[in-house]
Amino acid sequence: MELIDRMLRGDVRALARLITLIESRHPALPEIMEQIYGHSGKAYVVGITGPPGAGKSTLVDRLTSEFRKNGERVGIVAIDPSSPFSGGALLGDRIRMAQHAADPGVFIRSLGTRGSQGGLSLATREVVRLIDAANYQVILVETVGVGQTELDIMELADTVVVVFVPESGDTIQTMKAGLTEIADIFVVNKFDRAGAANMLRELLQMVELSATREWTPPVLSAVAFRGDGISELAAKLAEHRAWLAARENGRDRQAHANLAEFADVLTGVIGQRLRSEAAKNSLADLLHRVKDGAVNPYCAALTVLHEPSMLKDLYTDEPGEMPDRPSRRKK
Amino acid sequence: MELIDRMLRGDVRALARLITLIESRHPALPEIMEQIYGHSGKAYVVGITGPPGAGKSTLVDRLTSEFRKNGERVGIVAIDPSSPFSGGALLGDRIRMAQHAADPGVFIRSLGTRGSQGGLSLATREVVRLIDAANYQVILVETVGVGQTELDIMELADTVVVVFVPESGDTIQTMKAGLTEIADIFVVNKFDRAGAANMLRELLQMVELSATREWTPPVLSAVAFRGDGISELAAKLAEHRAWLAARENGRDRQAHANLAEFADVLTGVIGQRLRSEAAKNSLADLLHRVKDGAVNPYCAALTVLHEPSMLKDLYTDEPGEMPDRPSRRKK
Numbered sequence: 001m002e003l004i005d006r007m008l009r010g011d012v013r014a015l016a017r018l019i020t021l022i023e024s025r026h027p028a029l030p031e032i033m034e035q036i037y038g039h040s041g042k043a044y045v046v047g048i049t050g051p052p053g054a055g056k057s058t059l060v061d062r063l064t065s066e067f068r069k070n071g072e073r074v075g076i077v078a079i080d081p082s083s084p085f086s087g088g089a090l091l092g093d094r095i096r097m098a099q100h101a102a103d104p105g106v107f108i109r110s111l112g113t114r115g116s117q118g119g120l121s122l123a124t125r126e127v128v129r130l131i132d133a134a135n136y137q138v139i140l141v142e143t144v145g146v147g148q149t150e151l152d153i154m155e156l157a158d159t160v161v162v163v164f165v166p167e168s169g170d171t172i173q174t175m176k177a178g179l180t181e182i183a184d185i186f187v188v189n190k191f192d193r194a195g196a197a198n199m200l201r202e203l204l205q206m207v208e209l210s211a212t213r214e215w216t217p218p219v220l221s222a223v224a225f226r227g228d229g230i231s232e233l234a235a236k237l238a239e240h241r242a243w244l245a246a247r248e249n250g251r252d253r254q255a256h257a258n259l260a261e262f263a264d265v266l267t268g269v270i271g272q273r274l275r276s277e278a279a280k281n282s283l284a285d286l287l288h289r290v291k292d293g294a295v296n297p298y299c300a301a302l303t304v305l306h307e308p309s310m311l312k313d314l315y316t317d318e319p320g321e322m323p324d325r326p327s328r329r330k331k
Numbered sequence: 332m333e334l335i336d337r338m339l340r341g342d343v344r345a346l347a348r349l350i351t352l353i354e355s356r357h358p359a360l361p362e363i364m365e366q367i368y369g370h371s372g373k374a375y376v377v378g379i380t381g382p383p384g385a386g387k388s389t390l391v392d393r394l395t396s397e398f399r400k401n402g403e404r405v406g407i408v409a410i411d412p413s414s415p416f417s418g419g420a421l422l423g424d425r426i427r428m429a430q431h432a433a434d435p436g437v438f439i440r441s442l443g444t445r446g447s448q449g450g451l452s453l454a455t456r457e458v459v460r461l462i463d464a465a466n467y468q469v470i471l472v473e474t475v476g477v478g479q480t481e482l483d484i485m486e487l488a489d490t491v492v493v494v495f496v497p498e499s500g501d502t503i504q505t506m507k508a509g510l511t512e513i514a515d516i517f518v519v520n521k522f523d524r525a526g527a528a529n530m531l532r533e534l535l536q537m538v539e540l541s542a543t544r545e546w547t548p549p550v551l552s553a554v555a556f557r558g559d560g561i562s563e564l565a566a567k568l569a570e571h572r573a574w575l576a577a578r579e580n581g582r583d584r585q586a587h588a589n590l591a592e593f594a595d596v597l598t599g600v601i602g603q604r605l606r607s608e609a610a611k612n613s614l615a616d617l618l619h620r621v622k623d624g625a626v627n628p629y630c631a632a633l634t635v636l637h638e639p640s641m642l643k644d645l646y647t648d649e650p651g652e653m654p655d656r657p658s659r660r661k662k
Contacts, residue, residue, distance in 0.1 A: 030636065034629035254624065261628035262621045263605035266635055267598035274594035290593045293585065297592035298365035304597055305361065308642035315636040 001028075004035055007134055012107060015134045019109055022126045025272055030265060033126055039133035043075070044241055047157030048142045049150055049179065054163040055189040058224040059233075060142050061099060066234040067138045068105055075131035075139040078110040079124060079153060107136060121152035122264045128156060154182050155260075159240045161185045161233070164203070166195035180206055183217050185236050191221040191229070215243060273314045282313045332359075335366055338465055343438060346465045350440055353457045356450075356603055361596060364457055370464035374406070375572055378488030379473045380481055381510065385494040386520040389555040390564075391473050392430060397565040398469045399436055406462035406470040409441040410455060410484060438467060450603075452483035453595045459487060485513050487588075490571045492516045492564070495534070497526035511537055514548050516567050522552040522560070546574060604645045613644045 006014035022029060046063075048056050057078070064074045100106040109131075111124060128139055141157060143150040154160050162183035180186075186207070188199050203219045218236055222229030274287065286303065289295040295303075304310050337345035353360060377394075379387050388409070395405045431437040440462075442455060459470055472488060474481040485491050493514035511517075517538070519530050534550045549567055553560030605618065617634065620626040626634075635641050 030629050030633050034627065034633055037627040037629050255622040258621050258624055258628055259606055259618065262618075262631045263602045265628055265632035266605065267602040269632065269636060270601065271594045271598040274597065275590055287590065287593075290589050291586040293589055296365065296368040297589055297596055298361050298368050300593045301596035301600065302361050302365055305600060305646040308645070309640040311639035311642070314639070 001032065001035075004032065007130070008036070008039060010135065012104070012134075015107065015130060016109070018130055019127050022123055022130070023111065025123075029126070030269060033129065033265070036130060036133040040129040041132065043128070043132040043137055043139045044159075045128060045132075045139045045141060045157045046237060047154040047160045048140060048163065049154055049160065049182075050163035051165075052144050053167075054165045055224050056142050056144070056163050059161075059163060059187065059189060059222065059230075060140050062224055062227055062230040063140065063234060063237075064100060064106060066230055068103065071105075072137040073105045073135065074107070075128075075134075075136035076106070076108045077124060077127055077131070077139065077141045078108070079120065079141065079143045079150075107131060107134070121155070122268050124153050125156050125261065125264070151182060155257075158244055159184045159237055161187060161237075163187045163189050164199060165190045166193045166199045184215060184240055185233070186217055186219040187229070187233060188219065188221045189224050192223050196221065214247075215240065270311065270314060282310045284313075286310070332363065332366070335363065338461070339367070339370060341466065343435070343465075346438065346461060347440070349461055350458050353454055353461070354442065356454075360457070361600060364460065364596070367461060367464040371460040372463065374459070374463040374468055374470045375490075376459060376463075376470045376472060376488045377568060378485040378491045379471060379494065380485055380491065380513075381494035382496075383475050384498075385496045386555050387473050387475070387494050390492075390494060390518065390520060390553065390561075391471050393555055393558055393561040394471065394565060394568075395431060395437060397561055399434065402436075403468040404436045404466065405438070406459075406465075406467035407437070407439045408455060408458055408462070408470065408472045409439070410451070410472065410474045410481075438462060438465070450595075450599050452486070453599050455484050456487050456592065456595075482513060486591075489575055490515045490568060492518060492568075494518045494520050495530060496521045497524045497530045515546060515571055516548055516564070517550040518560070518564060519550065519552045520555050523554050527552065545578075546571065601642065601645060613641045615644075617641070 003014050003017060007018055018032065021032065026032075048060055048063075050056055060076060060078075064076065067074050100108065109127065111120070111127060124141065128141065131139055141153065143153050160182050162179045162185070164186065166188060180203075186203050188196060188203065190196070191200075200219060200221060207217050207219060220229055220232055220236060222233060224230065274283075283304075286295065286300055290297055290300045334345050334348055338349055349363065352363065357363075379391055379394075381387055391407060391409075395407065398405050431439065440458065442451070442458060455472065459472065462470055472484065474484050491513050493510045493516070495517065497519060511534075517534050519527060519534065521527070522531075531550060531552060538548050538550060551560055551563055551567060553564060555561065605614075614635075617626065617631055621628055621631045
């Protein structure tokens with residue numbers, strides 16, 4: 001498609017348009033992704049997560065400036081799964097926009113979950129691949145919230161930064177468990193607040209207790225809004241990035257990721273089509289009876305599992321909407 | 332299967348065993364669910380959600396006693412998606428256990444997300460169906476956290492209760508947006524704390540502003556640990572339950588739910604098998620090449636979408652693990 005060529009040649013508006021196609025789950029999506037796939041896989045992806053109010057947006061903003069000093073182009077993907085019905089731009093997004101809007105080396109996009117039907121982690125991976133293919137060397141993925149979706153999203157990051165603030169209370173305590181397992185780097189932000197030293201000590205103890213990994217997550221402090229601790233964070237990111245590159249078992253991780261991505265894409269498309277009743281002919285009757293309750297959902301699933309050729313009209317019923325088949329398919 | 336018969340006859344240990352099969356994603360799961368499906372669909376399912384520390388467990392506990400007074404059997408499913416690596420019993424669970432352990436009319440189970448690969452909402456729905464089939468009239472589903480997964484889970488509830496506490500701060504504010512959209516009933520718990528009246532007023536305003544729905548969500552107050560406000564909550568639940576039963580558009584909602592359940596089951600099984608490389612013959616070569624990176628995941632997905640019969644060995648490769656095929660399949 002022409003849009004893809006333009007995107008690959010650095011056209012930011014083409015990139016934005018393609019991301020919108022991802023958000024709307026356009027039927028041609030698998031073909032688009034197949035075509036850009038070979039151009040992706042080069043970017044360094046940093047996931048930044050932590051409880052709401054931890055100052056992640058500010059941190060991402062400052063970090064962006066740091067990467068820009070080195071001349072690296074930065075893509076930012078901000079995700080807010082806790083507001084599935086808003087779909088609008090995040091506040092932090094607008095603040096950043098003001099600061100980096102004039103810089104062509106920074107691309108910012110926020111993703112809501114409107115219409116993504118539980119496929120937010122897949123959509124995020126696709127958006128990251130697109131920005132990657134558009135030749136941004138560093139991609140920062142920021143998630144708000146700490147549910148399963150956020151953990152799934154963090155799986156696509158090379159380095160995961162978990163941000164806490166010196167705030168006690170049940171909320172943060174409950175959130176900690178899930179987040180600490182996935183952290184490559186900890187940051188205690190808003191370090192000028194009371195309780196900061198305690199929080200730091202606590203995290204250091206936690207890291208020590210679970211120090212069975214090859215990489216021991218450092219615990220950093222920061223006051224992001226005035227820029228304190230940012231260069232230290234950038235340095236640790238560079239260290240982890242180099243460490244990853246030197247590792248041998250990156251291959252296993254990649255094989256696992258390939259398989260997961262394949263499964264996600266395939267089941268994503270099938271699920272989307274089934275829910276939208278897009279199927280014709282072979283499956284239409286079954287879908288109708290499932291809807292009516294004449295056949296129960298499990299019975300219907302078994303029927304298809306035992307006879308998957310029933311799915312044959314699920315994807316190919318809209319030939320007009322599909323671009324030319326990618327040549328690589330003709331093995 | 333014998334286990335299913337025992338479960339249907341009220342054997343609690345058989346029920347617990349079947350839930351364990353769900354958690355481990357046993358290959359025979361679709362067959363099991365197909366067999367129990369006809370026995371489910373009678374229970375009144377109440378979802379209880381809200382930020383961590385809102386006192387949901389205590390509320391569920393008190394509510395259970397209330398339903399028991401009316402002689403209804405109560406199933407409780409407690410979910411903690413924010414701790415995907417713990418897998419253990421929740422603290423609240425143990426407290427409740429102590430109180431209701433001697434009561435055969437109460438069944439309690441907590442679900443971690445260990446190994447559920449993003450399929451937590453599907454697993455929860457299956458567990459609820461099982462408890463429903465085991466003849467518990469009321470099922471309380473409690474989730475901790477406020478991500479997309481929790482919202483997905485709440486979709487299966489007939490009535491959604493959102494619990495807040497009078498606690499200000501960024502955290503709660505951020506969480507509010509997503510939660511208020513799904514609430515049928517609000518509860519401000521820990522109402523003896525400072526800021527309670529403010530929180531109540533705020534919620535009432537929010538409800539007023541969005542009062543376009545047929546059911547206007549009431550805003551209740553409670554101090555669950557000493558039992559205040561519980562009978563009022565139980566009364567509102569009864570009111571909403573009756574309102575639902577009298578509604579006409581329940582049919583549309585059911586049709587949508589049937590289709591979604593079918594899509595989830597089918598794609599869940601396919602995704603699980605692809606990730607585990609369980610496929611033999613027709614798909615083994617492709618999976619191998621995806622793993623190696625010889626074929627990119629999107630290209631592989633397109634290949635299968637255009638030729639779904641490739642999936643034929645995905646499910647039927649372990650005949651030994653499958654029970655007899657349900658007779659209804661032979662249409």
